[in-house]
Amino acid sequence: MRRTKFTELSKDAFYELVSHNHPAQAEVWLKEFPNPERVLGYVHVTGLIEGQAHEMAFDIIKQSLELVDSRQVMRVAGFSIPHPQLNLGGGINTKLRERSLNCWISEYKSFSVSKNLPPLFAVYPLKARLPNGQADEWSIAFGLDAFFLASLKSKQRYKSSKGTALII
Numbered sequence: 109m110r111r112t113k114f115t116e117l118s119k120d121a122f123y124e125l126v127s128h129n130h131p132a133q134a135e136v137w138l139k140e141f142p143n144p145e146r147v148l149g150y151v152h153v154t155g156l157i158e159g160q161a162h163e164m165a166f167d168i169i170k171q172s173l174e175l176v177d178s179r180q181v182m183r184v185a186g187f188s189i190p191h192p193q194l195n196l197g198g199g200i201n202t203k204l205r206e207r208s209l210n211c212w213i214s215e216y217k218s219f220s221v222s223k224n225l226p227p228l229f230a231v232y233p234l235k236a237r238l239p240n241g242q243a244d245e246w247s248i249a250f251g252l253d254a255f256f257l258a259s260l261k262s263k264q265r266y267k268s269s270k271g272t273a274l275i276i
Contacts, residue, residue, distance in 0.1 A: 110161040114151040122150035149200030165233040212254035218247035
């Protein structure tokens, strides 16, 4: 999503597009979806973005995070991708909000957390929204990245005088 131009499609529209563009392989390809219920949504990629990629951030209501402990991986639901340029209708965000995901969350900004990590480490911005609409900027990692971050000993995390996270 970060480096593509795309349009979100319904399942039927996606199946129709694949069948129309690739009639010989469509039946085989569409049967290969292992768990269609796990699919968040369908998109039609129309091109690649040259230059700077879209910002990829996640959004959640802050009250959903009351029991989150940044020293461990937790299953949390209620996320969405708020970026207007990504042009996500309701399908992907609706399914994403409903799905519980393994994640590691920090109250520090993603840049502060990721600047001391290897380059392929995926730490994303998380906007923890308050009821009044304002959002605190935190960070989030999913999957294996979440488990790697949680495995760091607490004494390996330091807080500088400027309030940035340092992970050594």
